[in-house]
Structures are given as structure tokens and as C-alpha cells.
Amino acid sequence: MKKHIVFISILLIILLSFLVIVPEVSISACLTGINVWATSILPALFPFFFFTKLLGDLGFITYISRGVAPLTKRLFNTSGISSYVYLMSILSGYPVGAKITSDLYENKIIDLGEAHRIVTFTSTSGPLFILGTVAVGMFENKTLGYVVLLAHFIGAIVNGLCYRKYMLKTEKTIKPNNVSATKTENILENCMFSSIKSILIVGGYIAIFFMLITIFNHFNLFLPITFVLSKIFPNLNVNVVTSVLNGIIELTRGCLDLSTCGLNLNVSAIILSGLISFGGISINLQALTFLKKMNINLKFYFCQKLTHALFSMVLAFLFGLVIL
Numbered sequence: 001m002k003k004h005i006v007f008i009s010i011l012l013i014i015l016l017s018f019l020v021i022v023p024e025v026s027i028s029a030c031l032t033g034i035n036v037w038a039t040s041i042l043p044a045l046f047p048f049f050f051f052t053k054l055l056g057d058l059g060f061i062t063y064i065s066r067g068v069a070p071l072t073k074r075l076f077n078t079s080g081i082s083s084y085v086y087l088m089s090i091l092s093g094y095p096v097g098a099k100i101t102s103d104l105y106e107n108k109i110i111d112l113g114e115a116h117r118i119v120t121f122t123s124t125s126g127p128l129f130i131l132g133t134v135a136v137g138m139f140e141n142k143t144l145g146y147v148v149l150l151a152h153f154i155g156a157i158v159n160g161l162c163y164r165k166y167m168l169k170t171e172k173t174i175k176p177n178n179v180s181a182t183k184t185e186n187i188l189e190n191c192m193f194s195s196i197k198s199i200l201i202v203g204g205y206i207a208i209f210f211m212l213i214t215i216f217n218h219f220n221l222f223l224p225i226t227f228v229l230s231k232i233f234p235n236l237n238v239n240v241v242t243s244v245l246n247g248i249i250e251l252t253r254g255c256l257d258l259s260t261c262g263l264n265l266n267v268s269a270i271i272l273s274g275l276i277s278f279g280g281i282s283i284n285l286q287a288l289t290f291l292k293k294m295n296i297n298l299k300f301y302f303c304q305k306l307t308h309a310l311f312s313m314v315l316a317f318l319f320g321l322v323i324l
Helices: 003-021 023-058 068-075 082-093 097-104 114-123 127-138 140-163 181-218 222-233 238-247 251-258 265-278 278-292 298-323
Strands: none
Touching: 003 023, 003 114, 003 181, 023 082, 023 097, 023 181, 068 082, 068 114, 068 140, 068 265, 082 097, 082 114, 082 140, 097 114, 097 278, 114 140, 114 278, 114 298, 127 140, 127 238, 127 251, 127 265, 140 265, 140 298, 181 278, 222 238, 238 265, 238 278, 251 265, 251 278, 265 278, 278 298
């Protein structure tokens, strides 16, 4: 058996042991995650999943994207359809951009190289989460939300510019599939099945990672990391480190914890921009579940997420100097 499989298996056994030791904690956290999914995520994402899938299967979005094709080709070396993916992503948030890109590739509307390049600037959060949940709900400061929003969305565009030549030489022209009569007859059923499956996948990840992050904090599993960092950087705020670590695993929990650290708005904007642009492991696994159809390179995927986070943090710093 390979070493990494043994390592992962040991971690899973340890995790299962924790679940047995404190079942009330894990069950409560899992129910919280399911409640968040059912009351907030499902009604917000399910319509986007269904209608974007329907538009993709009908091939209609290839026609409405032609007008911006010269611009997207010059900027990102992608067809005009990438503007549609970006628009849907910034309107609805994670993981809609990944879902649409995967559907476009599966329908042979875009090729593998273009799919990879589109991912670099269409994996974004949405204004409802950034402005409503984080800025107003957690930090009670709408201006902070606008700074993070601008840094996040513009950072995605800058990120796409950096990867505009990725897999460019392997690109082949692909014509959109014509929708056959048989496919048309079943298209609503197929879209509904695909959308239900997708939203259930998202719900499963949310429930699991809500439980994981609660277990981690209940047993202080981040304590060794915070202890080492506090010795290296004596002035480092341990609560901030814990919040960032929580955010790397589950974004919403990290943002919530960060709001209680008492940081000034400029620093908060920088950290929030980095966390939201990276997305957290939970959100990235949701996206990768959809992107597995195109066999996306994991090193490439996480590299472009890290660069997006870096660009967003720099932009948040600059915007914060002017706005906050």
C-alpha cells in the first residue's frame, strides 16, 4: 500500500475516534451545516445550477457570447463564452463557475486548454456572501465589504491574465454540439437530475466540513501550529492565526472567527480577501468534484487559487488605503 494512502487512513481512523468520543458535538455541527445548506445555499445555488446547465445543453450561450469574443480572446485567450462563466460566477458565487466550466467542456463547447484558462478567473465568491454575510452580518461594515468585493473580482481578472498562455499550444478548435431531437426530449430531465446531484454534493461537503472544523477546535488540534508560530513571531495574535487556519479549511467559520479578533479594517480586508479568494478546502473540493470531468491538474488548480489570493490581498491593501 502506498505511503500517502496509509497516512490518510490513519488520519481517518483518528477522526472517527474523535466522532465516537464526542458524538454530541459532531452531530450538532453536522446538523448546523445541513441547516446552513438547506436555508441559504440550496435556494441560492439550485436555480443557477439548473438554468445554466439548461442553457449550456441547448448551446444558446455560444451565441450570446460572440459579441465579447474579441475582448476575451485578447485578454485571456478564451472564447466569448468565458465572459458568461465569469458573470454567472460573480453573481452566484462558489462553485457555480467550476460547474459551468465543467458542463461546457463535457458538451464539447470548449476544449481542455480553454477550460483550464477559464477556471483561473471564474472561480469566485458572490456579492451576497461578501457583502451580506461577511461585511454586514459579521463585521457590521458595508464599506469593508466593497473593498473585499472589488479586490476579489478584479484579482480574478488579474489572475486570468497571468495564465492566459497556459496550455495554449494544445488548443484545438471545437464546434458546439448540435442538440439532437432525442437529447431535446430528455433535456429537462437531464438538467434536473444533474442540478439535484450537484446541489446535494455541495450540501454533503458543507455538512462534513462544518463537523470537521468543530472537531478541530473542540480538541484544539491547531494548538501545535499556533504555539510554534507564537514562538517565532512573539507579537503574533494567536486568535488571528486560528481564524486563518479555520478559514483555510472552512471559509465561513474562518471569516466569523476573524470578525471577533478586533483587527483594524485595513488588516481585516487584506486577510478576508486572501481567504475568500482561496476559498477554503471545503469549497475547493466542491469545485474539484465538478472539474474532475476535465482531469484538471491539481498542482495547477491550487497554484492559481493561491495566486488569486495573493493578487486580491495586494489589491485590498491598495483599495483600503483609499476607501477605508
